[in-house]
Amino acid sequence: MAPASPAPADPGAPPSVDASVSAPGAPSVYAPGELPDSAAAAAPEPAAGPWQRYDPWAASAAGLQPLVSGPLQQTGAAVPTEQQRRKRGRRLLLVWTLLVAVVSSGIGGLAGAYVEREGVGDVHLPQAGKVPAGRAPDSVAGIAARALPSVVTLHVRGADEAGTGTGFVLDARGHILTNNHVVEPAASGGEISVTFSSGATAKGKVVGRDSGYDLAVVQVTGVHGLTPMPLGNSDDVRVGDPVVAIGAPFDLANTVTSGIISAKERPITAGGEKGDGSDVSYVDALQTDAPINPGNSGGPLLDSRARVIGINSAIRSAADGTDSGTGQAGSIGLGFAIPVNQARRVAEELINNGHATHPVIGVTLDMGYTGDGARIDTKARDGGPAVTKGGPGDRAGLRAGDVITEVDGQRVHSGEELIVKIRAHRPGDRLRLTVEHGGTREVSLVLGASDQN
Template sequence: MENQYNYYNSDGMNGNGQSETPFHEDNGGQKHQVPHGKKPQKKIPKAVAVTGFALLFGVVSSGTFLASNVVGSKVLGLTGVTKTNTTATKAVSSNASLSKSSSVVTSDVSSIVENVMPSIVSITNMSVQQVQDFFGGVSQKQSESAGTGIIISQNDSELLVVTNNHVVAGSDTLTVTFADGTSVEANIKGTNSEYDIAVVAVPLDSISEDTMKKISVATLGDSTQLKVGEPAVAIGNALGYGQSVTTGVISALNRSVSETNEQTGETTESDAKLIQTDAAINPGNSGGALVNASGEVIGINSSKLVGDSVEGVGYAIPISDVSDLIQNLMNQETKTKVAEKDQGAIGIKGMSVPAEYSKQLNMPEGVYVSEITKGGGAEAAGMTKGSVITAIDGTTVSSMDDLQEQLQYYAKGDKVSLTIQIPQSNGEYEEKTVEVTLGAK
């Protein structure tokens, strides 16, 4: 039997999932039959028999009472709270196996949190959206969303923070708030929508010396060594209230999550294999850290399942799976937005090729070039109609919105490197990189 669930990240994106069927065990009994042919026993005096039966009844009653306590404890979860807590605490601190009798794992993770918290930041995304009223008029509305980030590196001039792409998407202004409460503006370094990863940069000259002493770079762990059942701690800006901590375990590994497009109804499965945890992941936690018992970052919190019958199903991106991607994003040039009147244009007309159509039509996911503008940069670079743009300066684009968002950081006259897929006569596509000088919008 299959149940449908909603899949949410901090932007409210949804999808579906399947429930896992619970199981139970049956304990069977075995009867022993007395063999035939035994000689009849001699009669026992009545007084002795009564005394014997009384003793037997006492022994059986004691055994039954003890068995009832054991069964009751296991079935009803009536184990000692103090003992469970002590066992769990020792198990976490020594990396020993958890007691099989423990039904709930709780422990003191304050030392872990104390070490990790200086490397966690809150991220506020201020954006302006076009809103259409009842009469067809269009107005601009400012919106604010909250997320989390992890300090992962520092270069000569910047502090680098990794987060989810959906945390920074569409931003006009990004603000990073450090563990000591100070806030500074940040710029996007690089993004990848396919794996929902982004790196933002904070200029070092905008951070005070006092703040620099109170923050630190996170220690990254090896998510390929994770085991189901080991402890996990999630830290993030839950609901935008500031940093909070939740605990749990690694529930499963290599999970695939399907997302449903609300407009088309099409369902697509993410290429990324995620960590599942029962540590609570709430809106605002996106981009935050999932850490192990050693305080190492093993995942980037990204989403959760929501439904009437769902509880404790959150997801994180395994840090080892995206370490190379994060490094590439860190090496990109920091982007600052250009005034709209000065922004450049490629010189094309295009349309999005979303994942669902990409599979149906056997086309690359990206921006389909439906027309080449005469005298534009694309024509001068030799681009042709029918090509599909998949990246700009190394940043993946999977839609027209992605491409237009990236072009906000380039002025007319700038040169950009476009990765395009060119259709071949056999129905396949050949990848090519072209340099395009941007013209006026």
């Protein structure tokens, strides 16, 4: 058989050795299958012992055994290299570590189970440290603490109707301010029960009420130690100011909610069940997102100093789309309050005179007009002239068919909005009106007074 061609040099293999040259002191090396017969016959039996020679660079083939044995080869298995020994050592270390970990976890689990079963080392959850009893005066809790003693819940019963509302103490004489629609069921001979935050109750009577402003004053007698609620200034309120509402929504007395002023001078109307307009209220309202529900009516809307800035009166209901605070739908974040500056004036008149006066311009409006602005009608309800002779409007030059589009530079889009803007003032205040009728002109007038709505 011809000698095998030498294989290409492997850069990682040891230098090649010519098969015809024997290294000094070492046996001749032959390719597999080329051992001469004389050499094969003379080859000694492998020396007994565990170690034999191994050539790690020799070509391997299935079924072939090394022809030359030596003292560095282990019988039946290759001797591991240094790198293999390190890997094996690491594997042994890893196995040992895992074994120790498993045993340790088992012991720990058994010990934990034993402790739990035997009740050793009871668990005690941490508890927060003591909180100071007081609260910051301008926090919701601080405002509520100061205001609650002045807030009352009203239970009103009439011949055919009953309801619940809220009010607050105005003075030490027992005057309480609330909404007209809260006490209206008892206006013709009903009962009003006033419950204070302490739980004490007293009977109340109506001193005066006004449907146009939706305000009423109730008085209790024989009650001592009353805490009047301070009144703020609604003109100082800004959109975004924090507010707190207190009331008895759904007869849940002393309920406190909070929010912000969402808008100012929001024209709203409420009432109108009678159909003749005598029970419609017109309010240039404060809008808030503080949750307000039926039963909050008449309760205070407070600023950060626990001062009244508004009287909660109406909500926008998602159920039927009405504004009336007498509906039973819940809050959707649209609540409206009568500004306290207006409420203060009306309350003083109700206490002193039993009725309130309304500022007027002396004209009859066409409430069915669908254009932009408020149009003066062609005639009054009684058939007389739409512009009252000698009244504020007549003296300012207003006439039938005029369309009023602005009040003091603020746009009005309907007759209701014009009434709201007028009611936000006092009789005797001067207003500047923008009027359109074949052109645009401005007129100035002084508001008159009327006892009628």
